[in-house]
Amino acid sequence: MAPDALPRLQAVLAELRRVPDILGATIARRDGILIAHALSRSLDPKKIAAMAAAIVGTSEMAAIEMGLGEFNQSIVDTHVGKMMATGAGDEAILVTMVRNEANMGLVLLSVERAVESIAEILRVAEQAAEVTT
């Protein structure tokens, strides 16, 4: 990876965490491997990455089966809050956890911005890697 890609991804996650009521965020690859995370210590980011991949994969398949077009986001709604798994480019998923009190308009807007940045950072990193190989 271009040496600055990981810090840039971390910066995107840090920015996201500044939004009120966002509890944590993780970037995973679509095959369930952890890329980067900003989570509290009690959570295992690798497990969350694997589960997010399963959720997104299953949701994508369900969307196709039901003729609902291209996958955008899965939301898991609980009595404490919500977990959103959002596609970020072809390779990555952004997992965002929020409290139920959150201003969802603001959260969704921030998530949308974050996935755009992540997709771009990974695209540039991948291109740089191709040039050097």
Place this chain on the structure above:
Amino acid sequence: MMAGPRVTPPRAKTGIPVLDERLQGGFPRPSTLLLFSDKPTEKRLFGENFAIQGARSGEVSLYVDFFRAPQLARGELKRFGNVPTDKLVFVDAISAQLLLRSEEPYRIEDMNSLDDIRSSILTAIEAVRPARIVVDSMEFLIDRFPKEEVLKVWRELIDAAKAAGSVICFLFINWTLVERDLQTIRAMSDFVVEFQSSLRGGIVRNSMRISQMETDGVRTNWIPYAFKDLVGVTVYFPRILVTGPFNAGKSTVVRALSERAISIDRMGTTVAFDYGSVNVTGIEAEIFGTPGQERFEFIFKIFAREVSGVLLVVDATRPEDLDRGKQMLDLVGPKIPYVVLANKSDLPGALAPHEIARRMDLPDDVPVVPTVATEDKGVRDALLVLAEMIIGVR
């Protein structure tokens, strides 16, 4: 603790048990290692790890660092955890350039003089008689001084290391030399450790390959490795897939292998996946268990990427499911090492491993390991067998 002379063991351990096993206990003493890559990779990690493993086992390591002042290097090495500082001696190449006073007993005063560099390092080797020497790195010299002269110094350092009975590692990225010069350098070495890094989907993977220059010497496959905080370099398999037909015992295998596992199952069958992480004898691995039923095959496809190896679990009492087992291997793709686990081998009517191999028409080099996953039997052996296949050895 008792001070006093101690006998230096004949082999220098890497601290990575699976590798040390391949090397019959470590790199022989004396010997010359070339840590080589043709672009920047994390081979310094291996050099540092090698020096630190030595220091930890009571050997003295000499680290020649052309890039970092010793204070800085010592700070960076803290990520390996506790290092006995008296066992790690630096040759300081930086302080004189920065006009700083150096507390280091060994230092190079004039970095513009190859002769000064040479004699400073030789003095340190003769005085310290280290068990291990790391020279970080040779491209620094090749970039600054005439090639022939650097090669001459290179040979002198090898001779000095031999006289001191040390294992000497040269880090080297080749920017400018042609193949013929590289041949010469390889021929001066006893072992070449090559390094490569790749990027896929935002994840960097590092791997290394060890070749002994001697004919019929050790030669490994590309071995994926990672750095673990406070420990050092470990062999790391980013994904071991546990798969097999319905009700063969895949989830139980994942649970038996991992310290903490999660399973997403309903009514006793896995509907999404199992996941666990393993840490045995210097191998770290992430284990992904797939569902067995055909209707969940799409889940299988999510996880069947970048697979290091496969544990194929079959129920030894159900010959009728063996075909499905073979079919699941095809889903993973060709050329991926796999081991067959003949599970439930304690039950009456269980087929013997060779019988399973015959019925599945397995190639001769595919091991079939009898297991009883519910009792933790054979499962770990199967993983180690798989690890050996991935690492490979001649």
